[in-house]
Amino acid sequence: MLNILIVDDEVIERKALTKIINGSLKDVTVIGEAPNGRKAIEMANEHRPDIIFMDIKMPGVDGVQAVKEIRKMDPGIRFIMVSAFNTFEYAKEVMQQGVKEYILKPSSKQDILEAVERVSSEILEERKQKEEQQSLRDNLERAVSIAQKEWVSSLLVNSVQDITFDEWGQLLGVEITSGYIMLLSLQPTGHAELSASDKQNWYQWLKEIQKVVVINEEMIIGPLTDSQVPVLFLCKKTAEKTNFKASAQAIIEKLYSLFQKESFPAVLRIGVGLLYNQAHELNQSYHEAVLALKQLLKTPNRKYIIGVKQGASPESVESGVLEVEKKLLEAVRQGDVNQVLYIFDTFVAKHADNKNVKTELVKKSFEELFILISRMLHDLGIDYERTPAIDEAEDSRVIFEKGKAHLLAVVHQVQVWRNNHAKGMLHKAKEYIEQHYANSITLESVAEFVELSPYYLSKLFKDRFGMTFIDYLTEIRIQHAKTAIVDHGKSLKEICYSVGYKDPNYFSRVFKKQTGLSPSEFRKATVSL
Numbered sequence: 001m002l003n004i005l006i007v008d009d010e011v012i013e014r015k016a017l018t019k020i021i022n023g024s025l026k027d028v029t030v031i032g033e034a035p036n037g038r039k040a041i042e043m044a045n046e047h048r049p050d051i052i053f054m055d056i057k058m059p060g061v062d063g064v065q066a067v068k069e070i071r072k073m074d075p076g077i078r079f080i081m082v083s084a085f086n087t088f089e090y091a092k093e094v095m096q097q098g099v100k101e102y103i104l105k106p107s108s109k110q111d112i113l114e115a116v117e118r119v120s121s122e123i124l125e126e127r128k129q130k131e132e133q134q135s136l137r138d139n140l141e142r143a144v145s146i147a148q149k150e151w152v153s154s155l156l157v158n159s160v161q162d163i164t165f166d167e168w169g170q171l172l173g174v175e176i177t178s179g180y181i182m183l184l185s186l187q188p189t190g191h192a193e194l195s196a197s198d199k200q201n202w203y204q205w206l207k208e209i210q211k212v213v214v215i216n217e218e219m220i221i222g223p224l225t226d227s228q229v230p231v232l233f234l235c236k237k238t239a240e241k242t243n244f245k246a247s248a249q250a251i252i253e254k255l256y257s258l259f260q261k262e263s264f265p266a267v268l269r270i271g272v273g274l275l276y277n278q279a280h281e282l283n284q285s286y287h288e289a290v291l292a293l294k295q296l297l298k299t300p301n302r303k304y305i306i307g308v309k310q311g312a313s314p315e316s317v318e319s320g321v322l323e324v325e326k327k328l329l330e331a332v333r334q335g336d337v338n339q340v341l342y343i344f345d346t347f348v349a350k351h352a353d354n355k356n357v358k359t360e361l362v363k364k365s366f367e368e369l370f371i372l373i374s375r376m377l378h379d380l381g382i383d384y385e386r387t388p389a390i391d392e393a394e395d396s397r398v399i400f401e402k403g404k405a406h407l408l409a410v411v412h413q414v415q416v417w418r419n420n421h422a423k424g425m426l427h428k429a430k431e432y433i434e435q436h437y438a439n440s441i442t443l444e445s446v447a448e449f450v451e452l453s454p455y456y457l458s459k460l461f462k463d464r465f466g467m468t469f470i471d472y473l474t475e476i477r478i479q480h481a482k483t484a485i486v487d488h489g490k491s492l493k494e495i496c497y498s499v500g501y502k503d504p505n506y507f508s509r510v511f512k513k514q515t516g517l518s519p520s521e522f523r524k525a526t527v528s529l
Helices: 011-024 037-047 063-073 088-095 109-156 165-172 196-213 244-260 279-297 316-334 337-353 359-380 396-436 443-450 454-465 469-485 492-498 504-515 519-528
Strands: 002-007 028-034 051-055 078-083 101-104 176-188 217-221 228-236 266-272 304-306
Touching: 002 011, 002 037, 002 109, 011 028, 011 109, 028 037, 037 051, 037 063, 051 063, 051 109, 063 078, 078 109, 101 109, 165 176, 176 196, 176 244, 176 279, 196 217, 196 228, 196 244, 228 244, 228 279, 244 266, 244 304, 266 279, 279 304, 279 316, 316 337, 316 359, 316 396, 337 396, 359 396, 396 443, 396 454, 396 469, 443 454, 443 469, 454 469, 469 492, 469 504, 469 519, 492 504, 492 519, 504 519
Parallel strands: 002 028, 002 051, 051 078, 078 101, 266 304
Antiparallel strands: 176 228, 176 266, 217 228
């Protein structure tokens, strides 16, 4: 509903305009009348109308002066100027204030209503654009937030393989062509451990400075674990010709420059994985960043290492362990106990092959594995927080046995979840989609409804139905659209909005892609049947 204020020093004119508008238009209403410019300014300040009918020639504060004052306090108010004087000077003066509508007294009913409809359409279109822009901003913020909270975590355990750089680009509103991982580590300067508040302050600082650090990349910050933070860099198309190492080095130098201005009781160390052109290879970049950081911590004088390829350094045995670790996590995620036992034996053998590995390093390796498993369980929506307690005095054999027992317990939990919950959750998700397909439905909103991780829900859809969440939603919407198109009483634009699309052109493209015909062609085909 749009509100209108009538301003005229002639009471008969005010009453006539009010009667015409209130009696002829449904979506607008006259909320007040003012006899002069001064009163108009007061009422505009109080009621904030959408449109003001403003007489130009009034005693005291005239219409032009009133427009100037009102626009100072609310530039969004639209004006329709009314005057008995058809002179260029009056028209020119109000046009300088951004006023586009100008009608003469006495005005016909048609002229008045057409002027209101033109201004109303302009206001509604502007509101629609603002809502769409806000929706885009909200979607972007939500996408980035989701990415920060879960996508990077999922990449670390290699549980997300279906998303492409094209899909990343759709989420972020830019064209993405490649990506890599940096692993940032906060190391204490003295013997004292870093406090939890130190780590959180550093993490918050990292979030705050991300916008000033990158130019040709999207910087997406992962979760803080202990004193390490993985950061995903997605490179835009404009950065294709930029040298990867030079770009990464520039980012690191900027990070160090900003870090040195703070007073953290620690030093910053950064391991960087290599650049990849396929999104599913980002997990490889992460493991390279892990290797780089481990090498870096053995050489305290270096601040960062870029691009340590697995198997290309003295860390080749460790690299093999990481590769087996990835396979082990995938087997656990699938709930495949035989594969878990087989791969775990390989995992143990990899450690045994390296005679120089001390017990404390084996312990550390297992602790890292348990952290990754915990993250994976969280992404699956499984509440299982227990981890085996490893005593400092225990030898490698005991650690291996405890690790195997823990893995078997985890696999059991995954199997229970898959058997008892996943099927029911998927059914619940499908019902929700079928009931809300006409709304602005998202993977995140459905996942929240069924209390699953968005990424696990996406994976379940692909595993169980052979299609992505978006494909399924599109299929439901197009099925309903095909049914509605048969009803020739509905316009194609109406049908577009009724099945959840906001852009008729986009709806038409999706419909044709799904059916082979445009909506209008499909409608014609139904007539001929």
